[in-house]
Amino acid sequence: xxxxxxxxxxxxxxxxxxxxxxxxxxxxxxxxxxxxxxxxxxxxxxxxxxxxxxxxxxxxxxxxxxxxxxxxxxxxxxxxxxxxxxxxxxxxxxxxxxxxxxxxxxxxxxxxxxxxxxxxxx
Amino acid sequence: xxxxxxxxxxxxxxxxxxxxxxxxxxxxxxxxxxxxxxxxxxxxxxxxxxxxxxxxxxxxxxxxxxxxxxxxxxxxxxxxxxxxxxxxxxxxxxxxxxxxxxxxxxxxxxxxxxxxxxxxxxxxxxxxxxxxxxxxxxxxxxxxxxxxxxxxxxxxxxxxxxxxxxxxxxxxxxxxxxxxxxxxxxxxxxxxxxxxxxxxxxxxxxxxxxxxxxxxxxxxxxxxxxxxxxxxxxxxxxxxxxxxxxxxxxxxxxxxxxxxxxxxxxxxxxxxx
Numbered sequence: 001x002x003x004x005x006x007x008x009x010x011x012x013x014x015x016x017x018x019x020x021x022x023x024x025x026x027x028x029x030x031x032x033x034x035x036x037x038x039x040x041x042x043x044x045x046x047x048x049x050x051x052x053x054x055x056x057x058x059x060x061x062x063x064x065x066x067x068x069x070x071x072x073x074x075x076x077x078x079x080x081x082x083x084x085x086x087x088x089x090x091x092x093x094x095x096x097x098x099x100x101x102x103x104x105x106x107x108x109x110x111x112x113x114x115x116x117x118x119x120x121x122x
Numbered sequence: 123x124x125x126x127x128x129x130x131x132x133x134x135x136x137x138x139x140x141x142x143x144x145x146x147x148x149x150x151x152x153x154x155x156x157x158x159x160x161x162x163x164x165x166x167x168x169x170x171x172x173x174x175x176x177x178x179x180x181x182x183x184x185x186x187x188x189x190x191x192x193x194x195x196x197x198x199x200x201x202x203x204x205x206x207x208x209x210x211x212x213x214x215x216x217x218x219x220x221x222x223x224x225x226x227x228x229x230x231x232x233x234x235x236x237x238x239x240x241x242x243x244x245x246x247x248x249x250x251x252x253x254x255x256x257x258x259x260x261x262x263x264x265x266x267x268x269x270x271x272x273x274x275x276x277x278x279x280x281x282x283x284x285x286x287x288x289x290x291x292x293x294x295x296x297x298x299x300x301x302x303x304x305x306x307x308x309x310x311x312x313x314x315x316x317x318x319x320x321x322x323x324x325x326x327x328x329x330x331x332x333x334x335x336x337x338x339x340x341x342x343x344x345x346x347x348x349x350x351x352x353x354x355x356x357x358x359x360x361x362x363x364x365x366x367x368x369x370x371x372x373x374x375x376x377x378x379x380x381x382x383x384x385x386x387x388x389x390x391x392x393x394x395x
Contacts, residue, residue, distance in 0.1 A: 064203060106316055110148075113145065
């Protein structure tokens, strides 16, 4: 059930200004109210997005948690990649690495296709 | 009165939040598609907009997850996301509690639906509204299908949800617009964010826009997870709109993979005649 409580904490934090206030001012006390392992507490306190991802936190919850801390999108994605390298595959939940060429290469391929299509029309 | 508008669109937070990172050509074409949809919505002169959405843990969590939920308030707040990240300022969006109550009561005849007198929008509704009702002057009735926390409602129930919505939309005196919003194939918020299965998306959209019920309901969650990622579960919102608009001719106005937005960005409408 521990993953459930990690996600519950982040879910409440993402949507509730009162929980957010407590997160800022009395984090240790707040964390005692959830059934968390030492590793999960460490991941939350260190803002270790990669570890939270590997633990199995749903990306939609994690994305909002990251946004709450003003982390830019590319940095968020990179943190997850580093988490996979450091801690191994996602342990639980619906998220798994499936393999992807990356946005830059994908954009380039799409641009080339558009150019070819446009050339074909002229 | 009647259903006066039915549209479909994506709601990626990148549409607003990461605009500067996108290839300008498809990004601007997407924005033009949204503008066309906004004008069509405005021309339909609706009294309210029912948004069938796939929220992302802004209101509903695994402690009490409804398969289907409808908002029942006179106003809604949101988005919950950091405004610097989503680039949409938090605001209050008008609702219509009385209309919601009538919709919920009628839908309950066919589909067990939860209601919520408190509902915070996330990007799943806030992004479409940013483009389609930028003055936030059209009352919204939010409806949610659980697309995030499995077990998820089966597709035939999503279709039935759409049919139930249509029955009540046809029965109330107000002019109602309907919008379904979700990503199709995508692996959002993961290291694979940007991956898009364009062939799968196009086939799925064909089935939706032509109301090919049996082929739509034939997808399994295993198929979708494999071919369209966990984000593909949001297809449910499109299935519901297809169920609500049987007999109408669907038209794809825009589809283009935009990797930094994490989806094949989609704009479509149903010609209600």
